[in-house]
Amino acid sequence: MPIQPSRNPSSSASETPVRGQRADARHNRARLLQAAREAYALNGADVPSSTIARRAGVGAATLYRHFPTRGSLIAAAFSEQLAECVAALDEALRDDDPGRGLWSVLTKVCRMQVEDRGFSAAFLEESPDDPDLHRERARAEAGLAQLVQRAKNTGQLRKDFDPSDVTLLLLANNGVVRQSPEVSLAASRRLLAYFLQSCRTTDGAPSLPQPAPLRLDDLYGPPHRTG
Amino acid sequence: MPIQPSRNPSSSASETPVRGQRADARHNRARLLQAAREAYALNGADVPSSTIARRAGVGAATLYRHFPTRGSLIAAAFSEQLAECVAALDEALRDDDPGRGLWSVLTKVCRMQVEDRGFSAAFLEESPDDPDLHRERARAEAGLAQLVQRAKNTGQLRKDFDPSDVTLLLLANNGVVRQSPEVSLAASRRLLAYFLQSCRTTDGAPSLPQPAPLRLDDLYGPPHRTG
């Protein structure tokens, strides 16, 4: 059963200010979100909360009142980007040409990873554990699977491509992104080019090893913390 | 001018204990190195020094006397792996089939990244700033360039492959590695398969975008620290 493009992609609860709070509180909340986005974009999400509070021109307590946990701030700060991803995916699903749709999604998301280091943190590294985020990730996963299947059907995508390979690309691209902006952009483009080229159907090509069980919603904290 | 395979690949000064120190000091040094390697292998190099000292069964001061800076410990702990890389490269340079040599180096290094999270830290993320390390990285860079050129000459490697693409692969693979060991292994294998497939000469293939200026010796700290 095909997924319906979502009607209002930016309805994430985290983004919508709570009704009935005082005007100054609403204002401060907005300033905090903006400060967080700016700070995260630069070097990822490992920024002291105090820095974000200072940039927003509010005290630490205000930050913690609005966003009790680290994850809630991250989730709220990136619900906009999440919406952008969902929109890109919806658009791709509407495209008559599934191959073009898939390339376009991959290109867009890779570019977002380059342009905003916090984006990767929000979706791959940190684990905000926000219900909205989980739901949207699951939706994205399903939409991607559908898009992948269609692209296989049209013969634009190799048959042994696995939806988890999208996650694989995102992780790989994330690894490439920790350089200066210009270098990151060039590196990401080149990585994507290599990847896409192998993804296209090449009948004589050797088959790939087993796909890795990478589901977006399983990716957690920096790594697999043991010890 | 072709590079000569190095005669004694494991002569890194960091590995060789200083002559003339007391037997217990030499012993503790060895215990520290082993503890560091074990701790780093698990989750990368962001392990508190105190943990390493405790695991080695020595006090914190002892650690700092032997390895005054974080970088010196990391560099010393991974000089063995570095030697392994250099050996793999030397072996590849001796191989009659440059393509096979190159694939083998890439496969080996990717696998090392999977099996030892500290390895990546030592070579890509942290900046131990050890003279030995710099020298060996430069040597590796040169050897790789040579191997790449040979593989192009035999027609096994696409003409627009750039030596920096090896670094690109290492970074990408590093991004894929932060999962459980089994998942990481599968993911890394699959990524490598995708990459290698595009690297093989395919005359009709679309050309790649500009290579990214990624030299092993330019990669620094987590990222491009601004702010």
Next chain:
DNA sequence: CCACAAATGGAAGAGGTCCTCCGCTTAGCG
């Protein structure tokens, strides 16, 4: 076996982040 310097370990200072408490300010309603 002894004396002495090398080497050690634990304590403690410095620095940084997370988060909470609490007295003060101010928006918003009547």
Next chain:
DNA sequence: CGCTAAGCGGAGGACCTCTTCCATTTGTGG
């Protein structure tokens, strides 16, 4: 305009890591 509670900021406690200091232990050459 004035009351009230929502909201605020900064101080400070808990925790963690890095690094140094120093009294004590221990290997070793004579």
